[in-house]
Amino acid sequence: MTVELQVAQGWLTVCELSSLIPGRGVAALLPDGSQAAVFVDRAGRPYAIGNQDPFTGAHVLSRGLVGTAGGRPFVASPLLKQRFDLESGRCLDDEETVVRTYPVRTAVTS
Amino acid sequence: MSEPLPTIVLIGHGMVGQRYLEALAERGATATHRITVLCEEPRPAYDRVHLTSYFSGSTAEDLSMTPAGFMAEHGIALHLDDPAEHIDRAARTVTSRSGQVFPYDVLVLATGSYPFVPPVPGKDAPGCFVYRTIEDLLAIEEYAKTRSSGAVVGGGLLGLEAAGALQGLGLATRIVEFAPRLMPVQVDEGGGAALLRTIESMGLTVHTGVGTQEVVTGADGHVSGMRLSDGSTVDTDLVVFSAGVRPRDQLARDAGLDVGERGGIAVDARCRTSDAHVYAIGECALAVDGRVYGLVAPGYEMAETAADDLLGRAKEFTGADLSTKLKLLGVDVASFGDAHGAAPDSLDVVWSDSRSGVYKKLVVSPDGVLLGGVLVGDADSYGLLRPLTGSVPPVAPEQLVLPAGVGAPVALGPSALPDHAVICSCHNVTKKAIAACSTLAEVKKCTKAGTGCGSCVKVIGQLLPAATDKGLCGCFPFTRAELYEIVRTRRLTSYEEILDGHGRPEARGGDGCEVCKPTIGSIIASLAPTLGASGYVLDGEQAALQDTNDHFLANMQRNGSYSVVPRIPGGEITPDKLIVIGEVARDFGLYTKITGGQRIDLFGASVDQLPRIWARLVDAGFESGHAYGKALRTVKSCVGQTWCRYGVQDSVRMAIDLELRYRGLRAPHKLKSAVSGCARECAEAQSKDFGVIATASGWNLYVGGNGGATPRHADLLAQDLSDAELVRLIDRFLMFYIRTADRLERTSTWLERLEGGLDHLRDVVVHDSLGLCAELEALMADHVAHYRDEWAETLQDPERLRRFVSFVNAPGAPDPTVKFVPERDQVKPDLAVLTIGGAVR
Numbered sequence: 044m045t046v047e048l049q050v051a052q053g054w055l056t057v058c059e060l061s062s063l064i065p066g067r068g069v070a071a072l073l074p075d076g077s078q079a080a081v082f083v084d085r086a087g088r089p090y091a092i093g094n095q096d097p098f099t100g101a102h103v104l105s106r107g108l109v110g111t112a113g114g115r116p117f118v119a120s121p122l123l124k125q126r127f128d129l130e131s132g133r134c135l136d137d138e139e140t141v142v143r144t145y146p147v148r149t150a151v152t153s
Numbered sequence: 154m155s156e157p158l159p160t161i162v163l164i165g166h167g168m169v170g171q172r173y174l175e176a177l178a179e180r181g182a183t184a185t186h187r188i189t190v191l192c193e194e195p196r197p198a199y200d201r202v203h204l205t206s207y208f209s210g211s212t213a214e215d216l217s218m219t220p221a222g223f224m225a226e227h228g229i230a231l232h233l234d235d236p237a238e239h240i241d242r243a244a245r246t247v248t249s250r251s252g253q254v255f256p257y258d259v260l261v262l263a264t265g266s267y268p269f270v271p272p273v274p275g276k277d278a279p280g281c282f283v284y285r286t287i288e289d290l291l292a293i294e295e296y297a298k299t300r301s302s303g304a305v306v307g308g309g310l311l312g313l314e315a316a317g318a319l320q321g322l323g324l325a326t327r328i329v330e331f332a333p334r335l336m337p338v339q340v341d342e343g344g345g346a347a348l349l350r351t352i353e354s355m356g357l358t359v360h361t362g363v364g365t366q367e368v369v370t371g372a373d374g375h376v377s378g379m380r381l382s383d384g385s386t387v388d389t390d391l392v393v394f395s396a397g398v399r400p401r402d403q404l405a406r407d408a409g410l411d412v413g414e415r416g417g418i419a420v421d422a423r424c425r426t427s428d429a430h431v432y433a434i435g436e437c438a439l440a441v442d443g444r445v446y447g448l449v450a451p452g453y454e455m456a457e458t459a460a461d462d463l464l465g466r467a468k469e470f471t472g473a474d475l476s477t478k479l480k481l482l483g484v485d486v487a488s489f490g491d492a493h494g495a496a497p498d499s500l501d502v503v504w505s506d507s508r509s510g511v512y513k514k515l516v517v518s519p520d521g522v523l524l525g526g527v528l529v530g531d532a533d534s535y536g537l538l539r540p541l542t543g544s545v546p547p548v549a550p551e552q553l554v555l556p557a558g559v560g561a562p563v564a565l566g567p568s569a570l571p572d573h574a575v576i577c578s579c580h581n582v583t584k585k586a587i588a589a590c591s592t593l594a595e596v597k598k599c600t601k602a603g604t605g606c607g608s609c610v611k612v613i614g615q616l617l618p619a620a621t622d623k624g625l626c627g628c629f630p631f632t633r634a635e636l637y638e639i640v641r642t643r644r645l646t647s648y649e650e651i652l653d654g655h656g657r658p659e660a661r662g663g664d665g666c667e668v669c670k671p672t673i674g675s676i677i678a679s680l681a682p683t684l685g686a687s688g689y690v691l692d693g694e695q696a697a698l699q700d701t702n703d704h705f706l707a708n709m710q711r712n713g714s715y716s717v718v719p720r721i722p723g724g725e726i727t728p729d730k731l732i733v734i735g736e737v738a739r740d741f742g743l744y745t746k747i748t749g750g751q752r753i754d755l756f757g758a759s760v761d762q763l764p765r766i767w768a769r770l771v772d773a774g775f776e777s778g779h780a781y782g783k784a785l786r787t788v789k790s791c792v793g794q795t796w797c798r799y800g801v802q803d804s805v806r807m808a809i810d811l812e813l814r815y816r817g818l819r820a821p822h823k824l825k826s827a828v829s830g831c832a833r834e835c836a837e838a839q840s841k842d843f844g845v846i847a848t849a850s851g852w853n854l855y856v857g858g859n860g861g862a863t864p865r866h867a868d869l870l871a872q873d874l875s876d877a878e879l880v881r882l883i884d885r886f887l888m889f890y891i892r893t894a895d896r897l898e899r900t901s902t903w904l905e906r907l908e909g910g911l912d913h914l915r916d917v918v919v920h921d922s923l924g925l926c927a928e929l930e931a932l933m934a935d936h937v938a939h940y941r942d943e944w945a946e947t948l949q950d951p952e953r954l955r956r957f958v959s960f961v962n963a964p965g966a967p968d969p970t971v972k973f974v975p976e977r978d979q980v981k982p983d984l985a986v987l988t989i990g991g992a993v994r
Contacts, residue, residue: 058961066664066697067704069961076969081961085649085664095970100987101713102970106701108670111663112627119667121701121709126667 046089048079049146057081060089060149068105068118070094079145080105082129084116090129091145096120097134104142160187161463162247162255164237164404165263169435169452171198171218173261174229176460183227189255190229191247193236194286197224202449205314207290208321216287240408242428259430261459262405262418266398266436266447271306275368280376282393284315293393297322300390304328304379306365307395308335310477315393316357317482327358327387329365329379331396339477339488343505344527347512351484351530354510360387368392400437400445413439422469424459432459442472450579457581476542476578478528478535484510485532490525490542491516499524504554513554521545536612540574540584576616577602577609587616625896626668628652628660633672633821633896640676641892646686648673648698667700672896674698675783678819679891682935689946691953702781705957706943707763712982714971715763716756717743718780719770720816723790723808723828724751733773741766744979750787750825752778757980759971761964764957767944776942779817783897785824788812789837793830793847800830802847807876808836811845814880815887817940821894821903824887825859839867842900843883848872852879856886856914857904865901868911871919881930885918888929 044060050073057071060083068082071091078094082105094102099122107118109129116129126135127142134140161177163170170190177183192198197219207216224231232249239248240260247255268283270276280300282293297303303319305312308330319326328335334345335352349359364382371377378388400417411419411427417439424432435452439445446452451473461468476489494501494516502515511530515538517523523541528534534553546553570576572585582602590596596613597603603610624630629652631639636651645651651673653661674695677686689695691704702708707715719734734753738745743766744756758766767777780786788811791797793804808828818824827836828845838844844855844867851873858867871882894903907913916922918929947953959968970987973980 056962062955062961064697066670070959070968072960072963072966078960078968078970085662099711100984101711102968103701103709103713106704106709106713108667108700109664109697110628110666110670111660112666114659114663116664122711124667 044149044151046081046083047148047150048073048081048091049148050074054148054150056150057091060087063089066109068107068109070102070105078102078105080107080118081147082109082116082118084109084111084129088116089147089149090116091147092118092127092129092132093142093144095142096122096125097140097142098123098125098137158185158187159258160189160256161259161261162237162257163188163190163261163263164247165265165435165437166190166192166194166198166231166233167263167265167435168198168201168218168449169265169456170261170263172453173263173434173456173460174223174227176457177463178223178227180460180464182460182464183229186259188227188229189257190224190231191235191237191249191255192231192233194288195234196287197231197233199287201285204284204287204290205318207287208294208318213287237404240404240431242408242410242431245430257430259432259463262426262431262433262437263435263456264401264404264437266400266445268394269397269399270394271365271396273365273367275370275376276394278368278370278374278376280370280391281368282391284311284318284393284395285398290318293318293391294322296391297324301325302327302389303391303393304387304389305393305395307397308332308359308361309338309395309397310336312395313352313482315395316352319391319393320355320357320482324391325356325358327360327389328352329360329363329381331362331364333362335359335361336486336488339492340486340527340529341493341514343503343514344486344488344512344529347505347507347510347529348484348486350507351510352482355482357482398436398447400439402437405431405433405437413443413445417445420455422458422471423462424455424470425462432462434459440470440472444472446473448473448477450581453579454581476535476539478532478539484530485528487528487532487535487539488526489535489539490523492525492527494524496524502550502554504551515550515554517550521550523550533611536576536609537570539578540570540576540612544571576612579609580604584616587613591618593617624657625672626666628656628663628665628669630657631655633676633898634893636673637676637680637892640673640684641680644684646677646681646684648677648694668896670698671700671703671783674703675819675821679936680932682939683932689941689943691943691947705760705763706767706777706781706947707758708781710756710982712971712984712987713968714756714982715758715760716754716780717758717763717766717770718748718752718754718778719775720778720812721752721787722812722816723788723805725790725805725809730773730775733770733775737766737769740769742973742980744981751789752780752787754780757973757982759967760957760959761967764948764954768948771942771945771948777817777944779943782817783820783823785812785815785818785820785826787825788815789825789827789841791828791830791833791835793828797830799833800847801849802830802852804828804830804836804845804847807845807847807852807879811880811883814937815883817943818887818891818936820887820891822897822899824900840864841867843867843886845879851875854879854882854886857901857911859899859901861899865905867901868904870911870915882918884933885926885929886914888932889914889918889925892929 046057047054063083065085068080071079079091080094081091083089094104107121117126119126132142132144199216235249235251237247238250268285303324304327305316306329308328316326316328335348367380369378380386402412402418405418418433420433420438422441426433434455455470458468458470478487498519499516504513513528515526570584574584580601582600586600623632738755746754788808790804790808794800824842826843827838827841829836829838830847840858840860846853853872854870855867856870958964972983972986974983
């Protein structure tokens with residue numbers, strides 16, 4: 044199984060699903076030079092959001108800890124610990140802040 | 154046809170003006186009146202009290218006091234940048250600068266005050282400023298960009314703030330105060346002396362008892378220096394006048410309203426001027442007690458009074474509390490009540506410690522009533538002392554000023570306060586009103602307490618009912634200590650098993666959270682050898698529990714790069730090893746810094762560099778210093794008897810032994826230690842979690858000290874110990890702490906929380922009153938026997954090494970956003986590349 048991300052050019056293969064540790068993320072470099080943070084939760088569902096932490100500007104969200112709040116998955120930024128909903132990109136600690144999200148899917152390796 | 158609504162014109166939209174509008178809104182008067190506000194500044198009301206925070210990153214928006222939509226919601230017409238220029242009392246109109254004429258039924262003057270600039274030659278030269286508005290700050294900031302020194306005329310509250318701001322802008326800063334001490338209005342001689350010492354130790358130059366005679370200008374007409382009344386001349390590129398404020402009453406004078414001899418619009422107890430249609434509130438008003446108040450709290454009270462009077466409600470303003478608590482240049486300063494002991498026969502109780510810059514004075518009457526006080530350097534007790542003013546405190550006054558640890562003072566809690574004690578003096582809120590709420594948010598919403606200067610927030614927290622849920626987080630109903638016992642007795646080594654078996658029902662089956670994951674990761678790590686689990690923090694599921702620092706065995710810095718800190722036990726290092734560190738830093742372009750803990754930090758490593766850096770260091774005999782973990786960091790040492798003519802024991806050997814024994818020990822909080830070879834204490838052991846000081850006959854063990862924001866001296870646990878006794882006691886102490894402390898609770902707060910305190914701790918770890926000691930020692934023996942270096946272990950595992958890449962889909966590519974620029978012959982993060990571009994905000 045591979046993890047694929049939808050970008051302007053179509054579906055981009057990021058990595059093998061097995062190379063993701065449940066509860067942790069990895070960063071992916073996208074064709075336009077921007078970065079995505081890709082996660083898989085305990086149930087094996089993948090998520091992808093922008094990698095840049097809007098509070099500090101650093102590209103580090105992929106290195107945060109994944110958790111569940113109100114039944115929804117989130118990642119806590121490793122710098123100042125603000126949490127971001129992995130499905131909507133909304134910051135749970137500041138309603139005016141949102142990071143972008145990417146459609147993501149797993150695909151059987153051909 | 155319906156009657157037109159009566160019209161209120163408010164002149165001035167500062168903090169007090171805005172408070173007046175809010176008071177009208179709260180009383181429903183905005184629906185029954187038409188309201189127009191004329192404001193001179195280009196922006197609506199903002200928090201002038203915290204003006205200086207603009208320089209520490211607050212934006213003009215952060216400082217705003219005007220809730221979004223407030224004006225529209227209440228139908229208030231706000232005219233910015235259009236000050237009132239003329240009042241015609243006969244016609245009841247105000248004309249603004251733009252020429253508009255506003256008729257009024259009620260006129261409210263909230264014109265505030267203006268900074269007083271002494272009439273010295275040169276005062277208008279380019280480079281002279283006042284410190285009053287955001288625009289003033291912007292002008293100072295711009296001018297300071299190309300300058301290197303600045304002077305503040307005036308050493309009062311605002312002068313010290315301005316000096317802090319100049320220093321923050323990188324200027325060599327001096328303060329010139331005419332009075333013989335700083336803050337002459339608020340603090341007394343002793344407090345002024347303590348303040349002076351602390352401020353000078355921060356690198357500022359202070360002149361007291363000296364006036365400014367002339368601002369000297371250079372050939373270009375700009376400020377170049379100042380001539381002082383003692384005949385000296387000092388160089389300075391910039392002068393900020395902060396020599397007090399004067400009420401802005403010109404508009405009122407021109408309109409023929411009564412003003413005081415020394416200025417201020419005269420008002421009665423209901424804030425009415427000599428014209429019944431005109432009110433004056435805040436700093437422009439001369440209150441009925443003959444004072445012009447230059448603080449925001451009395452201004453707020455006047456705003457409430459004037460609003461009440463408009464609606465025919467009786468409330469009188471006859472004077473206000475002048476208490477203040479501020480953090481000036483990082484120094485706590487507070488004064489309250491009769492701070493100068495003006496009452497006849499009043500007595501002073503003084504505690505002064507010039508080493509730490511702490512000065513505390515209470516003024517009491519002969520019959521024990523607390524009249525007032527001054528606190529410099531430590532104003533923690535302000536929140537409790539101010540409401541006690543006017544009553545006899547429940548404990549002797551000396552116990553209220555002595556520091557913790559001296560003379561066993563009674564910890565006086567807010568429960569000692571009477572119901573009518575005013576806790577928030579900005580908004581005049583009593584203990585009773587606060588006790589009716591259950592959360593801080595509710596207190597702020599219902600009473601406004603805690604939303605002014607903020608100095609009461611700590612006491613409010615103590616008045617609120619303690620949260621009944623002691624659970625660690627939303628996932629677990631247990632404390633850290635309870636979870637430790639669950640993990641230990643049930644021998645659990647899997648986070649998922651712990652969450653699904655012991656978590657709150659709603660959290661089971663989920664992914665946990667960023668609070669409990671590292672906490673349980675730490676508990677499992679510190680019990681691992683005993684549980685028979687792998688102690689390696691990146692093994693299997695453990696890897697997903699670690700905070701990023703532990704996950705990458707390095708410390709993440711602000712631009713996403715990492716710092717690497719090799720262990721240097723006891724701070725002892727060979728020249729060869731020093732050279733290796735230098736070579737590694739040079740080859741990888743790292744910034745190097747010798748730390749407060751006798752180690753060398755290497756900053757600026759990217760993720761993909763980490764394994765290569767460790768490989769070089771491990772080859773040279775270094776291992777991880779655990780700078781990233783909630784674990785033992787360093788054991789500092791002096792050189793001890795080996796080299797020092799005063800040393801009585803070999804402190805270096807002991808420090809190395811202790812550091813190697815406890816390296817890698819995961820704990821609720823990071824741990825630090827030190828060993829001093831004699832009572833001169835060069836290693837500062839008494840500020841550590843555990844500290845050792847040599848005596849002629851052995852070692853003295855101190856525990857529970859810490860530096861940081863709230864420093865605490867360690868307590869002496871046992872004396873004249875042999876090497877073996879010392880190690881045994883530390884083993885027991887550390888394991889007892891790890892077992893019972895809360896998450897992120899340092900040993901100092903743990904010790905203070907521990908029921909029975911130091912005596913209980915001594916009973917447990919020295920006299921084994923709980924029969925635990927054998928178990929605690931066994932846990933530590935397991936830890937010591939199973940220690941492995943995490944760097945070396947990671948380097949031997951190709952699977953783990955694959956995580957150390959910037960991008961999973963481009964393993965060779967470095968992260969282009971981790972960039973550096975030069976500073977002082979080394980590198981620092983290039984923050985310009987971190988501008989928020991990709992994110993939707």
